[in-house]
Each structure stands twice: as C-alpha cells, then as structure tokens.
Amino acid sequence: MLSSIKTNNFQSESKKLGMMYFRVAIVLFGAQLLMGLIAGLQFLYPEFLFNIFDFSVARMVHINALVVWMLYAMIGSVYLMLPDETGIKEPVAIGLGKLAFWILTAAVAVVVLVYIFVQVGPGKESTIWFINEGREYIEAPRWADIGIVAVVLVFYANVFFTYMKGQKTGIMTVMVANLLALAGLYITGMFFTDNISVDQFWWWWVIHLWVEATWEVFVGTLAAYALIKIINAKREIVEMWLWIEVLMLFGSGILGLGHHYFWIGTPEYWWEIGALFSSLEPVPLVAMFVHVLYDWGKEQGHGEAMGEDHVIKNGPAMAWITINAFGNFLGAGIWGFFHTLPQVNIYTHGSQFTAAHGHLAFFGAYATILIGMMYLGLQEAYGLKRMKATFNSKMAIFLITFGVLGMAVALTIAGYEQVLVERAELGAGWQAFFTAQNLPWYIQAQTWREIMGLVTFVGFVFLLIDLLTIGSKTQKSDD
Numbered sequence: 256m257l258s259s260i261k262t263n264n265f266q267s268e269s270k271k272l273g274m275m276y277f278r279v280a281i282v283l284f285g286a287q288l289l290m291g292l293i294a295g296l297q298f299l300y301p302e303f304l305f306n307i308f309d310f311s312v313a314r315m316v317h318i319n320a321l322v323v324w325m326l327y328a329m330i331g332s333v334y335l336m337l338p339d340e341t342g343i344k345e346p347v348a349i350g351l352g353k354l355a356f357w358i359l360t361a362a363v364a365v366v367v368l369v370y371i372f373v374q375v376g377p378g379k380e381s382t383i384w385f386i387n388e389g390r391e392y393i394e395a396p397r398w399a400d401i402g403i404v405a406v407v408l409v410f411y412a413n414v415f416f417t418y419m420k421g422q423k424t425g426i427m428t429v430m431v432a433n434l435l436a437l438a439g440l441y442i443t444g445m446f447f448t449d450n451i452s453v454d455q456f457w458w459w460w461v462i463h464l465w466v467e468a469t470w471e472v473f474v475g476t477l478a479a480y481a482l483i484k485i486i487n488a489k490r491e492i493v494e495m496w497l498w499i500e501v502l503m504l505f506g507s508g509i510l511g512l513g514h515h516y517f518w519i520g521t522p523e524y525w526w527e528i529g530a531l532f533s534s535l536e537p538v539p540l541v542a543m544f545v546h547v548l549y550d551w552g553k554e555q556g557h558g559e560a561m562g563e564d565h566v567i568k569n570g571p572a573m574a575w576i577t578i579n580a581f582g583n584f585l586g587a588g589i590w591g592f593f594h595t596l597p598q599v600n601i602y603t604h605g606s607q608f609t610a611a612h613g614h615l616a617f618f619g620a621y622a623t624i625l626i627g628m629m630y631l632g633l634q635e636a637y638g639l640k641r642m643k644a645t646f647n648s649k650m651a652i653f654l655i656t657f658g659v660l661g662m663a664v665a666l667t668i669a670g671y672e673q674v675l676v677e678r679a680e681l682g683a684g685w686q687a688f689f690t691a692q693n694l695p696w697y698i699q700a701q702t703w704r705e706i707m708g709l710v711t712f713v714g715f716v717f718l719l720i721d722l723l724t725i726g727s728k729t730q731k732s733d734d
C-alpha cells in the first residue's frame with residue numbers, strides 16, 4: 256500500500272538537504288545528455304538548428320551542465336556523509352545551508368535560460384558580466400561566479416565548523432582540507448586578462464587541478480566512506496589507502512598540469528615537466544582500482560565465513576563503485592596516458608581523441624561513483640537495511656556503461672583518422688581539418704557515436720525510473 260511507504264526516514268536535515276542536491280543533479284544530467292545528442296547530430300547534419308541553436312551553444316550547455324551536475328552531486332554526497340563521519344546530527348548552520356541551496360539553484364536556472372535564449376553577446380565587458388565568460392566548462396557569467404563563491408563559502412563553513420565540533424576521522428580530515436583546495440581553485444578561473452596565453456594558463460588551474468587532483472581525492476573519500484557503508488570495510492584499511500592515494504594524486508597531478516602547457520605559449524621546460532609528471536598520473540589510479548577490488552574481495556571472503564552480516568548492503572551502489580574503479584583507470588589512466596607525451600600530443604591535440612578521453616574519464620571517474628552515492632542516499636531515505644539491484648538498475652548500469660564505452664571507441668576511431676589524415680598526411684592546415692572531417696571513416700565514426708549516445712540516453716531513462724521507484728519497491732517486498 257502506497258500510504259505505508261516511508262520515503263523520508265532520515266533523522267537528519269543534513270541528509271535531506273543532500274537528497275535535494277541529488278535531485279537537481281539528476282535533472283541536469285538528463286539535460287546534459289540531451290544537449291550532447293543535439294551537438295552529436297550537428298556533426299552529421301551541420302545544418303541542423305543552424306543559426307537557431309548552434310553547435311557552439313549546444314556544446315557549451317552540454318559541458319557546463321556536466322560540471323554543474325557533478326558539483327551538485329558532490330555537495331549532496333558531503334551533506335549525506337557529514338552526520339555519519341562527524342557524529343554530529345546537524346551541521347552548525349543547516350538553515351543557512353538550505354537557503355544557499357535555493358539561491359544556487361535559482362542562479363543556475365537563470366544562467367541556463369540565458370545560455371539557451373540569449374546564447375552569445377557582443378565582445379564587451381557586459382557580456383562577461385551577464386551572458387557568459389567564454390571559458391570552456393566554467394562559462395558562468397561573472398555575477399553568477401561571485402554568487403557561486405558566496406554560496407560555496409556557506410557550504411564550506413558548514414562543513415568546516417561541523418568537522419571542528421565533531422569527531423575527526425581520516426576521511427573527514429582529507430575531505431575538509433581537499434574541499435578548501437577545490438573551492439579555492441575556482442577563483443583562479445575568474446579574473447580577466449587580455450592575453451589568451453595567460454588566460455589559458457590560469458584556466459587550466461581550474462580544469463586540470465580539479466579533475467586530476469582535487470576531484471580525484473574527493474572521490475577517494477567517497478569510495479572510502481561508501482565501502483564502509485556497503486560492505487563493512489575496515490576503517491583502518493580504507494583510510495590507509497586513502498592517505499596513499501592522496502599522496503600519489505597530488506604528487507603527480509599538480510605538476511602533471513604541464514601536459515596542457517605544451518602549445519599555448521608557455522616556456523618549453525613544460526614539455527619535460529608535463530611528460531614526466533603526467534605519465535605518473537595513472538599510478539594512483541591503479542591504487543584506487545586495487546583499493547576497491549581488494550576491499551571487496553576481502554569482505555566477500557569474510558562474508559562466507561561470518562554469515563549475513565557481511566553481505567553487500569547496496570547492490571546498485573556497489574556495482575557503480577566497482578565500475579568507477581575500472582572506469583577511472585581506463586578513461587583517465589589509459590586514455591589519458593595515450594596522449595600525454597608531447598611527442599604524441601603534437602598529433603592528437605584537440606582532436607576527437609581528446610573527446611574520447613574526456614567522455615570516458617568524466618564518466619568513469621565521476622559520473623559512476625556519484626550515481627552510486629545517490630543510491631546510498633535512497634537506501635537511507637527509505638530506511639532499508641539492504642537494497643538489491645532491480646531490473647531497471649541493471650538495465651541502467653548496462654546501457655549507460657555500454658553506451659559511453661561505445662562512444663569512446665567511436666571517437667577514438669574518429670581521432671585516429673584525424674591524426675593520420677589531417678595531421679600526419681595533410682599537415683594540419685585549415686583545409687586539412689575539413690578534408691579529414693568529410694572522409695567516410697570520420698563520418699561513420701561520428702554516426703556510431705550518435706547511436707551509442709542514444710543507447711546511453713535510454714540507459715539514463717532506466718536510471719531515472721529506478722531512482723524514483725527502487726525504494727518503494729524494496730520496501731514493499733520487505734514487508
């Protein structure tokens with residue numbers, strides 16, 4: 256009976272707030288995919304929506320929605336784990352935290368509407384302030400930038416002071432220190448310079464030092480927390496792994512920044528620095544991979560010996576976290592390493608190869624585990640001791656993973672064609688770019704990307720249905 260279903264078993268407002276962030280995140284994820292499908296179609300039919308909703312606009316909304324939904328899901332995850340890790344039921348200023356959520360969401364809505372309906376402005380200061388800044392991935396206009404900083408300060412203060420009051424676990428200590436770096440880096444992408452090299456120099460501090468340092472550390476803390484929740488992993492073990500990962504991620508990721516400084520007008524010593532340190536970046540990703548599988552294997556062994564207490568308490572979350580371990584290593588580690596040496600990058604730079612890596616890495620390293628966190632939140636919201644994967648969960652896992660993997664393979668083929676024809680054979684000129692894009696191999700690859708994109712989208716529909724129904728279904732079958 257529907258009326259007996261409890262959807263909000265939380266004892267804590269912090270966790271409820273976490274779920275509010277998750278809801279917005281999933282809506283933006285859907286919007287991201289729709290924009291991707293439009294942009295992908297424009298590769299095949301360049302006239303599609305031409306002068307109405309251009310490729311540049313669809314692409315902009317696609318990748319900005321990506322970044323924003325992930326940040327929402329990250330904040331949601333923090334509010335979800337905060338009471339458990341600190342031992343304090345409510346953050347110090349939960350009311351302010353909620354207000355910040357509504358302000359942020361209203362601002363995001365306004366920015367998206369401006370992206371979609373105003374799209375571009377004249378080359379004046381006012382465009383930077385009110386329409387967009389033109390900095391890939393973080394295009395929000397300046398007024399919104401300033402608002403975001405204010406809202407994030409409220410969020411950070413909540414986390415920091417709650418941490419100071421409560422118990423200080425290793426997970427929470429890493430989280431608090433890392434969040435400060437993550438938020439602080441955003442500021443390096445906010446000021447304006449006339450010199451495009453200087454602009455790009457700082458812009459990469461946000462993009463690279465987010466995804467290859469602070470975000471990676473962030474998902475390390477999530478994996479540690481989630482493994483304790485789902486399989487009762489031993490805290491000492493996951494925290495030991497976490498510290499090792501932190502050391503290696505920062506050790507390689509910070510100077511690995513050099514792999515974006517090869518061709519933008521920065522001094523040539525970046526070739527060596529970028530080559531060396533970014534080549535080391537896959538090492539911590541192997542550690543993260545081993546971490547998840549090691550804990551899982553170990554606990555499964557225990558499970559047999561020790562009975563019911565050691566079962567997997569959340570099937571879909573565990574599946575997504577396992578895919579995260581593989582996906583992070585494959586998308587960031589392997590696909591990243593492919594093009595990170597300057598000798599290779601001179602051919603692959605800015606080709607569809609980059610897009611292949613970008614898709615697989617963002618999906619593998621971040622989308623997966625953040626979806627896992629949503630399932631963890633749902634399990635608690637519905638007060639379930641155990642949540643098993645449903646048919647919908649499995650369809651979502653299979654179709655989304657298969658779809659993104661398929662897109663990455665198709666884009667790798669398109670990139671390979673660009674490297675051989677446009678760069679090596681025709682010498683990378685303007686005309687060469689168009690010649691390569693009009694050859695059948697390229698068009699076929701782009702066709703497959705669009706098909707695989709549709710598969711991903713169907714998977715997303717299953718995911719959405721599952722997130723909306725899995726809790727009540729499980730509750731009913733438990734009764």
Ligand code: HEM
Nearest residue numbers: 466514533536587591592594595604605609613616617620
């Ligand atoms: C989860 C982690 C990662 C994510 C989400 C990620 C994502 C991306 C994205 C989206 C781009 C394209 C940026 C643009 O628009 O220009 C990019 C570029 C690049 N990434 Fe990663 N990346 C990750 C990790 C790595 C790692 C570990 C390596 C090396 C081992 C790497 C090597 C590169 C290189 C060399 C480029 C420049 C490509 C070019 O010259 O066109 N990435 N990455």
Ligand code: HEM
Nearest residue numbers: 288291292294295314318609610613614617618622708711
């Ligand atoms: C429905 C499925 C999707 C389609 C059809 C699609 C399509 C596209 C297209 C056409 C672009 C522009 C590429 C270019 O400028 O050459 C793009 C860029 C991008 N997409 Fe997607 N996308 C999809 C899903 C995703 C997912 C699931 C993620 C990550 C979780 C993602 C992350 C990105 C990133 C990071 C870029 C920028 C890549 C770069 O500049 O190298 N997309 N996508």
Ligand SMILES: [Fe+2]
Nearest residue numbers: 463467512514
């Ligand atoms: Fe990078």
